[in-house]
Amino acid sequence: GANHGWLNTRHSYSFANYYDPSRIHFGALRVVNDDIITGGMGFGKHPHDNMEIITIPTKGGITHKDSMGTGSIIESGDIQVMSAGTGVFHSEMNAYENQEAHFFQIWIIPNKQNVEPRYQQISIRDVAKTNELYQILSPHVEDQGVWIHQDAWIFLGNYTEEKTDMYNVQKEGNGIFFMVVEGEIEFDGNKLERRDVIEITDTSDFSFNVSEGTQLMLIEIPMNI
Numbered sequence: 001g002a003n004h005g006w007l008n009t010r011h012s013y014s015f016a017n018y019y020d021p022s023r024i025h026f027g028a029l030r031v032v033n034d035d036i037i038t039g040g041m042g043f044g045k046h047p048h049d050n051m052e053i054i055t056i057p058t059k060g061g062i063t064h065k066d067s068m069g070t071g072s073i074i075e076s077g078d079i080q081v082m083s084a085g086t087g088v089f090h091s092e093m094n095a096y097e098n099q100e101a102h103f104f105q106i107w108i109i110p111n112k113q114n115v116e117p118r119y120q121q122i123s124i125r126d127v128a129k130t131n132e133l134y135q136i137l138s139p140h141v142e143d144q145g146v147w148i149h150q151d152a153w154i155f156l157g158n159y160t161e162e163k164t165d166m167y168n169v170q171k172e173g174n175g176i177f178f179m180v181v182e183g184e185i186e187f188d189g190n191k192l193e194r195r196d197v198i199e200i201t202d203t204s205d206f207s208f209n210v211s212e213g214t215q216l217m218l219i220e221i222p223m224n225i
Contacts, residue, residue, distance in 0.1 A: 183214025
């Protein structure tokens with residue numbers, strides 16, 4: 001991880017001044033950043049291109065502005081996706097002076113180059129379920145959640161009780177980035193705790209045991225890009 005003063009971040013893959021040649025990406029998954037921005041601070045205007053950028057706040061709010069003319073506040077319970085495509089500038093600031101903003105930012109390499117930039121933001125409060133995984137992102141416009149230019153899916157889980165759950169891979173050959181956001185699970189005889197990640201490949205389904213009070217994030221992603 002890195003602490004830039006106003007930004008406290010943990011990187012799952014090579015990003016900024018964190019570089020590990022074996023951790024450039026996991027298939028089409030380029031970045032999973034676990035960010036905390038102190039009150040009133042943030043990222044000034046900066047460019048992106050040919051990347052699908054997903055922001056999932058877990059606490060507080062972020063003010064988003066971009067060169068497409070979009071301006072909004074993304075709160076905990078929302079998800080935002082930006083297809084950078086041919087190029088876009090955006091800024092992300094903590095929306096509040098007196099509290100931290102916590103969020104995950106995920107970068108996924110698209111399956112189409114130089115698309116027209118697009119922005120989408122929805123509330124996922126209405127689709128949230130307890131004690132099972134629920135979808136918040138897919139490749140399909142008509143499906144639950146937001147959509148991106150890639151055969152990728154994101155599911156969240158919020159478990160109020162101990163149980164065994166299962167995941168069926170949506171597309172053959174895809175890999176799974178599986179993170180314990182809070183709490184703990186047991187997977188394949190291993191105990192995983194807060195912010196632990198396991199990468200799962202070459203399977204069509206798997207099961208895991210969840211402890212009470214656990215939150216999960218699962219990203220299914222193409223391996224061959």
